[in-house]
Amino acid sequence: MNQIAVAATFSVMLASAPTASLAGEEATLRFTDRTEVAGITFHHEDGGSGRRFVVEIVGAGVLVLDYDQDGWPDLFFVNGRSLPGDTTPATVGNRLYRNRGDGRFTDRTAAAGLLDGPDALRYAMGGAAGDFDNDGDPDLLVTHFGEERLYWNQGDGTFREAPGAAGASDPAWTTSAALFDADGDGDLDVYAANYLDYALATHRDCVSPVRELLAYCHPQEYPGVADSWFENLGDRRFRAAPAPGSEDGKGLGVVVTDLLADGIPDVHVANDTTPNFLFRLERGPGPDGAAVSFHEDGLASGVAYNEEGLPEAGMGTDWGDLDRDGRMDLVVTNFDFETNTVYRNLGGGLFLDATASFGVGGESLTELAFGCDLADFNNDGWPDLVVSNGHILDNIAEIQSNLRFAQPGQFFENRQGTLRRNRAAEGDFARPRVGRGLATLDYDRDGDLDLALANNRGPAELLENHGGAEAGRSIGLLLIGGPSNRDGVGASITLEAAQPVQREERRAGSSYLAQHDAVVWFGLGTRAESGPVGIRWPSGRMESLPSLPAGWIHSIREGQGVVGRQRAVAGGSPP
Amino acid sequence: MLLPGVLGAAGRAPPPTRAVMVGQARGEDPAALLRAGQRWLAAGNFENAVRVFRRLTETAPDARAWYYLGVALLESGEFADAAAALRRAASLGPPGGNPAVAHSLGTALLRGGDSGEAVRVLQEAATRHPGNAPILLQLGYAHYTRLEGEAAREVLGRAVELSPDDPLARFYLGMAEAALGELEPATRSFREAARLAPDLLDARVALARTLSQRGLEDEARTGYAAVLAAEPAWPPALVGLAMLDLQAGDAEAAVAGFEAALAAEPAQRQALYNLAAALARLGRLEEAAEVRERFREAASNAPEPGRSLARTASRPRR
DSSP, rough: OOOOOOOOOHHHOOOSSOOOOGGOOSSSSSEEEOHHTTTTTOOOOOOOOOOOOOOOGTEEEEEEEEEOSEEEEOEEEOOOOOOTTTTOOOOOOOOEEEEEEESOOOEEETTTOOOOOTOOOOOOEEEEOTTTTTTSSSSEEEEEEEEEEEEEEEEEOOEEHHHGGGGGGSSSSSEEEEEEEEESSSSSSEEEOOBBBBOGGOOEEESSSSSOOOOOOGGGGSSSSEEEEEESSSOOEEEEEEEOTTTTEEEEEEEEETTTSSSSSEEEEEEEESOOOOEEEESOOOOSSSSEEEOOOOHTTTTSSSSTTTBBBBEEEEEOTTTTTTOOOEEOOOTTTTOOOEEEEEEEEEEOOOOOOOOTTHHHHHHHHHEEEEEOSSSSOOOOEEEEEBOOOOTTHHHTTTOOOOOOOEEEEEEOOOEEEHHHHHHGSSOBBOOOEEEEEOOOSSSSOOEEEEEEESSEEOOOOOOEHHHEEEEEEEEOOOOOOTTTTTTTTETSSSSOOOEEEEEOBBSSSEEEOSSSSEEEESBBOOOEEEOOOOOOOOOEEOOOOOOOOOOETTTTTEEEEEEEEETTTOO | OTTTTTTTGGGSOOOOOHHHHHHOTTTHHHHHHHHHHHHHHHHHOOHHHHHHHHHHHEEEEEEHHHHHHHHHHHHTOOOOHHHHHHHHHHSOOOOTHHHHHHHHHHHHHHHHHHHHHHHHHHHHHHHHTTTHHHHHHHHHHHHHHHTOOHHHHHHHHHHHHHHHHHHHHHHHHEEOOOOOOOOHHHHHHHHHHHHHOTTTTHHHHHHHHHHHHHTHHHHEEEEEEHHHSSTTOHHHHHHHHHHHHHHHHHHHHHHHHHHHHHSSTTHHHHHHHHHHHHHHHHOHHHHHHHHHHHHHHHHHHHOOOSSSSHHHTTOOOO
């Protein structure tokens, strides 16, 4: 019998994980919607009029920052605005919600000086918050379909916009951004992922193959554009330059970690339909006088493609030590009929697509995934995976009857190195939404990680992790650097007593158009204390701390150890 | 892929003589032309079959003539012309439609890249002929190529019910199940397809790969090894086994497997990509760099547009 010419497009669809049976799952936690009671009313505006400008489908973003430094993480939701043809007059712009510490939030956008009048509104994407000027409070960088905007935190609950974003800007369509100390000079620089060379003026209509339905264009219809890096000059000014080697990328997600444990960060960029990047940085003046050189190494390291040697539609990305071998593994969220791809870190700068053995593939095939986080939601010491899903085509059901525009979020529980979907734990996260940005935080300081979701053309959501703290104990670490950057971004933290050793990092970037809470989280399981804590600061300082009690967020100042703490335990009381 | 059954009984006759093939003009005996065309078809000379059937459509332009011309064009790879001829056949056929014509028309549309129209035609035929397993099989396959996993599974499930001993129905049902992440049912389907047709190596490779994805690596290894015992240079099995070796940390064995696959198929993308990774793991960095260059070339020569139908098939409006 002649062999069958199986379409190449399907060979990958042999997926990994058997469909989980709800009846067989044990729910140690459950995500519960608290949006309404929290008083969050943000609604993303895509600005669409039916013309299907590509920019409409990319937002929305969400950032976690404690802008008023009261110990309670606040939320900043990033919005679009009207586009040509959109006759909807109301445009609310970005919104800042202050966490009151009692489960409720207050809209402080105007009071904080972040409210734009109708004429000042621009089409925003995501961004990042960090202490650019090392003055003790987080500043705000908002990425745009166009020039960025930078807001200096005045330290009194208000922000002031920096003209021209103080140089931290480019005219390209920027999506995600990561703040980290690239050049090792003690302040936060920015890697800005740029997407397409697309402008409304060059928009073209695209149609789907089914009934000639108008559809958003494939990214291949537009060239990619180089990413940017904004070097912090240390005097509230930045110098913008293209990231060498990123010219052909179509970046949507970016995450930074120190892969080789050499104290120098490495940057991963999830590109949409083009190979992903892995930049190894080299410090010292380069030939162009820049303080740092970028060396793109995605193909050689094994993270540019999936195991079949195919580029995927990278959206979100994150690092995490999934198998607790002391090395950071990598996840990239992708399009439907692609898996969310998990790369195992083999050491020596090499990765291997291990999606199947990690157990993620099958469950992710029919979802189009964006925001994500590798974090320990059930406090058992193993990082789990959460993914926010939603299609890019509002008419996808007319094109492929088994797909939907709004899709459920997914929670993959880490069972000692293998990820298994736990539907029972998903709770309200399983409700369909057009998911995009996802950020994690312990907003109620009850000792487990909750979710903030920014959804395309829909309401934002706040999902409380109900039961995570009861399932296991935890500690949070809030790092205060100096001479390292004040946020301690890039610090590597090890719980040496844990078996296997637990390693985390004060990460930069991650997810999609989002930023997680600054607190570094460790699940301890049944342990009442962390055991000795080792910290390698970005400055190179190695610091050892005695065992820390569970149930607290410990503030640790570089070289001084614990300088403060805040209760974070189920049933706990405010500090 | 052209599924069995399209050609009916035409495949057993010997090729016609030269005299018949070059028969002179109108007024020829339609029955002789039909027989001649059928013989060319059976002999695999589709160019001559097309010529003869074209003359048949001029001599006796009935549904049968257009059908056979369509089939010959389909076999020649002239899908648009095949579809046009088969539509003519359908228009001249019985009111309820001829399932063979619909089947071939669906195949021509599918192979011509119009999978949406193929589904429509085959769906209509399946409604008219619900007990026709080949139609269901082709419809299921059409859904499958459109990444419509649930529809493919449902239709192919019906095909299997009607024709439980058809290995292709089992095979494609397994592929649809695998596409939906349902690996245990897929394993059963592939296993059954391989049992029904032991020489259907794609089913055996798919079975091994599914076992591998389920973490049953020993069984997967056995499966790949069995395929290679039957066909030692079969690239999908070589790559599958080498991938298992690479995941297990045996980079030496992986290198050997990928190189064997590349000897049979020099531009095999997955083998090139992972050979470079395996060489790097062994510290053979210069060789890895050289293989990466070969990979880059293979990738640039065969760009992969992505897998989502909705996205990849979108195009600028004319």
